[in-house]
Amino acid sequence: MKSIIERIKQNKFWSFHGGIHPPEQKHITSDKPIRQLPLPKMLILPLQQHIGRQGELLVKEGDNVLKGQALTQASNPMEVPVHAPTSGKITAIKKSPIAHPSGMSELCLFIAVDGEDTWRTRTVCQDFTLLNNQQIISKIANAGIAGMGGAGFPTHIKVNTKSDINFLIINAVECEPYISSDDLLMREHSSEILEGIKILDQLLNPAFILIGIEDNKPQAIKILKQATKSLEKIHVCILPTKYPSGGEKQLIKLLTGKEIASGTLPIHSGIVVQNVATCFAISDAVINDIPLIHRVVTVTGQALAEPQNVWALLGTPVNYLLEQTGFTHHEGNNPLSTSPVPPVIMGGPMMGFSILNEQVPIVKTSNCILAPSKIEMPSAFDGNSNEVECIRCGQCADVCPSQLLPQEMQWSAKAKDHQQLIKLNLFDCIDCGACAYVCPSQIPLVQYYRVAKAEIRQQQQLDLKAEKAKERFEARKLRLAREKIAREEKHKKAAAARKAAMNKKTPEAGAAKSAVAAALARVKAKKATDATNVKPQETSTVPKETSTKIEAASNETQDEKSQVKAAIARAKAKRLAKSKTNKLAVSNSEEINNEKTDRCEDSPERKQNKHSSSDDKKAKIAAAVAKAKAKAKAKAAEKSQGLEVANPMNEQSKTINANTDTVKVDDKKARIAAAIAKAKAKMKTAEKLQASTSITENNNEEIK
């Protein structure tokens, strides 16, 4: 520990494996101040601008919002709110393309800017040292701050830690070519950045604070050294320019010599890394109560007349920035150009991605918009890659900052050998693109890795899901077995109770006995009818011979099941109707039903009044069922069929009601018989129920 500090004080640093020195191109924008842009007319704010999940919406279409007003709220620690970057009216909340390599659409808020730029009320904090840590963290969380270096990890999670912090590292490296936004921010707002660092110091209480900065920003170094002169704890560490020194793990290795083990976070080694732009946002949020609503964006490239760093409100469409900096469509006028639209890249040239739609907005993590000319970056224009076979030169392995084997990974990625890729530590790849930069065969290595990473993640999710499905399937099987045993037990008990009741020599028991005998006879008859079930019109005569008394009694049971039966009967009828071979049989049985219900039409209507409450309910259910059915039918455009089936349905329910009535007339004896019949009906399987439906209904008519 001490030796680390001694080395740092002597400005001796470690180095990481590999790395490259691409042309810097920072001079294009680094000699001009940060420009304030006039307000754009429309802002497009994606609800999710960071890793994690989107917050809950607080506003609706047509609302007027003030500058700095929260538009979403976080209900989960991984959520980060979004604020209105200026005052205006929300004109739409809809899906719109966002800054993502997929070019996909996500939910965005559209704000029509009113130009007034009216702030909500703010409470400026004079002295943050009076606040306790929880207050500061909640301020940071409410300001919607997510890491501004690129990944967008919610800052309040990163700073809310209890473990001892040895090093707080401020990442001011900005190693990617072209980008100079952090450089300019340090030059123009060093005092605010220092305040932010002090706030972090209070929160984390680290032993040392190291500011890592590359030696290609002499002005910023001078200003930072000047500002931190009086503070013993803070060391400005000047690092040699090398890409990718700004990677989190690379920077830690450079400054402290420590390597972060694969799969662990720097916090486990007592190190927290924060971007310099995030420090600025923290000081703005805690001291001035300004949420994260704007950021410095480097708008650069030779296709622009005036490339410059600009203060861009979040949600500013990229084409507005390009317009403001004099974007010229050199190649756009040339019909022979292979690419119809000149490419625009979001992010730096090494890790950025081409954006497919210039309407995409600036988000919390966008640090650069690059519009190269054809001479500057020909590969961005011709689109198709000039990839040739790998010649196994091994240069990619020499430059890999994570000490991986890029060419081996490329072969495995092409072969989709996920096991091997995991063995080769694909997930330690930081997508820096150094391997692709040096590849003499122009293989877009990083693209292969990105695809493979996404595929492996997807596969892992599927595996998890399969595992869960298996568990649920097993649990269900267990549950069904348990229920079956419980049911059998219950039946056994019920049977025993019944037997005991019947063995009592009371007149009731005797009656019940005869009823059981009758029911048994009926079962036999039904079994016989099952065989001849194909022609329902013939079977109607068979049950007539069985005990009509029992039939009437069992109607109560039938009544309870009438809805289920009706649905089943309908489903069955429909299926039959669809297969046209059985069509005749169905229409026959329906005709019979219709005839019979017609016969007893007048009596049920009178009797229905007596049972108005239960009838109402039944009628409603029947109507709902009929409706649902009619809908499905209409979709299939079989209107005639639908009517045919729906009509007998309604009439069936009426008949059933009538039947209940006759049952009520019967005495106590009948009720006991009904209970027995009910128990028996329960034991019937679903198929039997289905098969017997038409029969019993026909029987009901006969009773009339």
Add this chain to the structure above:
Amino acid sequence: MINILIAILVVGIIAALFGALLGYASVRFHVESDPIVEQLDALLPQTQCGQCGYPGCKPYAEAVANGEAINKCAPGGEDTIKKIADLLGVDVEPLDENHEQDSSHEKGPKIAFIIEEDCIGCTKCIQACPVDAILGAAKQMHTIIVDECTGCDLCVAPCPVDCIEMRPIPETLQNWQWDLNKIAVTQLD
């Protein structure tokens, strides 16, 4: 003669000793080998769809271990067949035509969706679902637990009002896959 007898005796004793040693070791250090059924089950997609003709993935794994054809898993497709063939050391066969599912070739995985206004609450789909991914009660509207649905199709047929349909899983940023052929994303240097 006596020499030969001694030699036979010595060799015989040594053989008996080693035999006893090996016999003891095989009992003492008995290794429970990973049963093939478990390994096969791990390769299957666990949709529990029953398209193979067996009530779930485990029963099919058991059947395959007992010599059933390896090409009956429609949701797993070619990949699963290849893996099973690898494991069992048999030839890869094309997917059985009888078990081919057209949806698996179209737009990727699907999950069930209940048109809730049409649902009558009959609970038939709940009974059909092999992974208990349908929530509801008698005469109450039912709905699918999206995260648990395996897209097995088994709930579609029992519905008396045809209110269940299979819908493709929408593509979001969370499940988006890089497709280099579709979008010309270029790494710039």
